[in-house]
Amino acid sequence: MTHRPVLKVENLQTRFKSVQRGKFVHAVDDVSIELYPGEIVGLVGESGCGKSTLGRTIVGLEKATSGRVLLDGVDLSTLSGAALRDSRRALQYVFQDPYSSLNDRQTVGEALDEALQIDGIRSRADRDRRTKELLDQVGLADVVKDRHTRELSGGQRQRVAIARSLAVNPRVLICDEPVSALDLSIRAQVMNLFLRLQKDLGVACLFIAHDLELVRQAASRVYVMYLGKIVEHGPSQELYDHPSHPYSQMLLASVPEANPIAERQRKVPLMVGEVPSPTNPPSGCRFRTRCPMAVDDCRQQVPPALKLSPGHDAACVFAKDLHRGKRSALLEADANAERVGALVPS
Amino acid sequence: MDKLKPIFARLNKFPRVALVVIGLFVALGTFAPWLAPQDPSAQNLLQGGAGPSVAHWLGTDHLGRDTLSRLIIAANTSLVSVGSVLIIAMTIGILMGTIAGYHRGWVDDLLMRVVDVGLSVPSLIVALAVIGIVGPGYWTMVLALALAWWPMSGRISRAVAVSIMSKPHIEALRVLGASPWRIYFGHLLPGTIGAVMVYATADAGTAALAVATLSFLGLGIQPPTPEWGQMLVDALPYLESDPRQVILPGLALTAAVIGFNTLGEAIALNRIPKPLTRRMLAMRRIEVAGWGKENSDA
Numbered sequence: 001m002t003h004r005p006v007l008k009v010e011n012l013q014t015r016f017k018s019v020q021r022g023k024f025v026h027a028v029d030d031v032s033i034e035l036y037p038g039e040i041v042g043l044v045g046e047s048g049c050g051k052s053t054l055g056r057t058i059v060g061l062e063k064a065t066s067g068r069v070l071l072d073g074v075d076l077s078t079l080s081g082a083a084l085r086d087s088r089r090a091l092q093y094v095f096q097d098p099y100s101s102l103n104d105r106q107t108v109g110e111a112l113d114e115a116l117q118i119d120g121i122r123s124r125a126d127r128d129r130r131t132k133e134l135l136d137q138v139g140l141a142d143v144v145k146d147r148h149t150r151e152l153s154g155g156q157r158q159r160v161a162i163a164r165s166l167a168v169n170p171r172v173l174i175c176d177e178p179v180s181a182l183d184l185s186i187r188a189q190v191m192n193l194f195l196r197l198q199k200d201l202g203v204a205c206l207f208i209a210h211d212l213e214l215v216r217q218a219a220s221r222v223y224v225m226y227l228g229k230i231v232e233h234g235p236s237q238e239l240y241d242h243p244s245h246p247y248s249q250m251l252l253a254s255v256p257e258a259n260p261i262a263e264r265q266r267k268v269p270l271m272v273g274e275v276p277s278p279t280n281p282p283s284g285c286r287f288r289t290r291c292p293m294a295v296d297d298c299r300q301q302v303p304p305a306l307k308l309s310p311g312h313d314a315a316c317v318f319a320k321d322l323h324r325g326k327r328s329a330l331l332e333a334d335a336n337a338e339r340v341g342a343l344v345p346s
Numbered sequence: 347m348d349k350l351k352p353i354f355a356r357l358n359k360f361p362r363v364a365l366v367v368i369g370l371f372v373a374l375g376t377f378a379p380w381l382a383p384q385d386p387s388a389q390n391l392l393q394g395g396a397g398p399s400v401a402h403w404l405g406t407d408h409l410g411r412d413t414l415s416r417l418i419i420a421a422n423t424s425l426v427s428v429g430s431v432l433i434i435a436m437t438i439g440i441l442m443g444t445i446a447g448y449h450r451g452w453v454d455d456l457l458m459r460v461v462d463v464g465l466s467v468p469s470l471i472v473a474l475a476v477i478g479i480v481g482p483g484y485w486t487m488v489l490a491l492a493l494a495w496w497p498m499s500g501r502i503s504r505a506v507a508v509s510i511m512s513k514p515h516i517e518a519l520r521v522l523g524a525s526p527w528r529i530y531f532g533h534l535l536p537g538t539i540g541a542v543m544v545y546a547t548a549d550a551g552t553a554a555l556a557v558a559t560l561s562f563l564g565l566g567i568q569p570p571t572p573e574w575g576q577m578l579v580d581a582l583p584y585l586e587s588d589p590r591q592v593i594l595p596g597l598a599l600t601a602a603v604i605g606f607n608t609l610g611e612a613i614a615l616n617r618i619p620k621p622l623t624r625r626m627l628a629m630r631r632i633e634v635a636g637w638g639k640e641n642s643d644a
Contacts, residue, residue: 164518
């Protein structure tokens with residue numbers, strides 16, 4: 001992974017006009033991520049933290065307020081019209097809901113054929129051949145081609161949606177919780193399909209999910225997002241073993257144990273309160289309102305991302321302590337104590 | 347009214363009856379010139395107001411014109427005028443609605459404010475005003491009604507277009523890099539037309555009524571062209587002596603309006619996409635049975 005990133009997102013910001021006059025919802029705020037060819041990268045966080053908006057902004061479904069998206073070193077914001085559509089084609093999106101992401105009026109063959117037409121394949125015979133190939137790649141029988149998409153099951157539809165994304169030979173696939181709408185049994189199948197495709201085709205994959213276990217198994221690197229910002233990023237094994245941002249620690253600690261005895265003894269640090277409104281994000285560190293370790297400094301300035309080990313960084317003033325194993329301080333912190341300036345780990 | 351309720355409820359259960367009525371109306375309207383047994387304008391004052399006979403199955407009106415022929419030709423008049431009104435109104439409405447739904451932003455705001463203005467004025471009054479300015483006549487009436495009718499279909503198609511545009515399958519097309527033309531003509535327009543046609547069926551009844559109303563007031567279809575509303579007003583002075591002349595066109599009009607409404611409602615209900623239709627289930631069963639056979643052979 002020494003080569004150049006295939007997708008580079010620099011200081012991306014997406015905000016929406018709020019219902020309150022003159023205010024903005026800061027859905028994605030100053031986010032930078034990188035994707036290298038052929039890797040699966042996880043993006044985790046609570047609901048409403050801006051994961052999906054980030055994905056949608058990258059593929060251009062939402063307008064970025066500022067920042068750049070570079071695909072193979074080409075800044076997409078400098079392009080427009082047909083040139084933009086042609087370049088952006090290498091960036092595909094897999095939707096969460098396979099029921100609405102396909103047109104009910106089309107058959108599977110028509111849907112794939114249309115994608116191939118968009119990709120500029122003129123000859124009918126070529127398109128038919130490629131359709132067959134794509135169906136084979138996602139593990140669907142050739143007869144499915146003449147079925148209407150509404151006749152298929154959720155898993156089959158998601159396979160068709162994946163095949164359609166692959167039709168245009170993407171370099172990057174952004175998957176927005178692609179399996180969370182599926183049954184558990186189907187989920188594993190579709191996940192394996194993703195792993196196989198990534199291995200066979202070398203497609204880089206940004207995997208947006210809230211299923212932490214899934215991400216741990218699939219992704220080589222993980223970004224943790226909170227309220228529109230990346231709070232921690234690192235190789236997944238390292239990050240799962242040594243979470244170094246209080247938020248990542250709490251997120252990981254909230255995953256229930258499969259073993260009931262271990263589950264009963266498990267200490268769960270209470271995440272106090274609700275996620276603050278992205279319309280009025282807290283000053284400084286965005287997590288400080290819910291963080292048991294927050295100090296005065298957290299209010300004053302946005303904590304910079306601290307490098308902890310190669311490729312692992314966290315945006316917290318205590319990141320280094322936490323990385324060295326100061327987990328207990330957090331777990332034992334009294335959740336009901338006064339938030340700001342109350343607890344300073346020794 | 348309570349007594350009527352079960353009748354209406356039953357009527358709604360029989361869209362087939364409505365379909366037959368509307369089918370009859372459309373067939374009569376289309377082939378009226380060949381179906382009408384006699385010349386609808388041929389007068390015979392000596393036989394004015396005659397009852398049913400072999401020559402005149404439904405009798406004659408006060409001028410001795412064959413009522414059956416006039417009713418049939420009136421179906422044609424009604425069909426053509428209602429069809430023209432709806433086609434013109436829907437073309438304008440769907441175009442404006444889909445453009446607004448596709449572009450959103452200021453285009454949407456501008457077009458929808460125009461629609462708001464159109465909707466805020468009662469449609470019949472718009473039609474009356476236009477006719478008042480231009481003068482009564484067949485095509486004046488059609489244009490006036492179309493002018494009064496399009497805001498509603500514009501509003502509906504805009505709502506449909508917005509919902510289609512926000513569906514993930516359109517977003518998927520945008521991510522695939524489909525050209526705006528492909529999205530507009532390939533997906534947005536067919537989807538919108540399909541949904542708006544349903545409203546059009548239900549609207550056809552109201553439009554037929556509006557045509558009859560204007561003709562009744564003498565502002566629409568001019569004599570001697572037969573039209574139900576105009577037949578009603580013609581026969582009105584003879585209401586007491588010859589009520590049949592009022593009842594027959596009235597019944598025809600009522601049947602057409604109720605038929606269109608019932609049919610529109612039925613289509614609207616059936617259009618909710620079902621995962622599998624009965625026929626598909628049967629075919630699936632046969633196919634699955636076939637698989638079993640293959641396996642036992644192997």
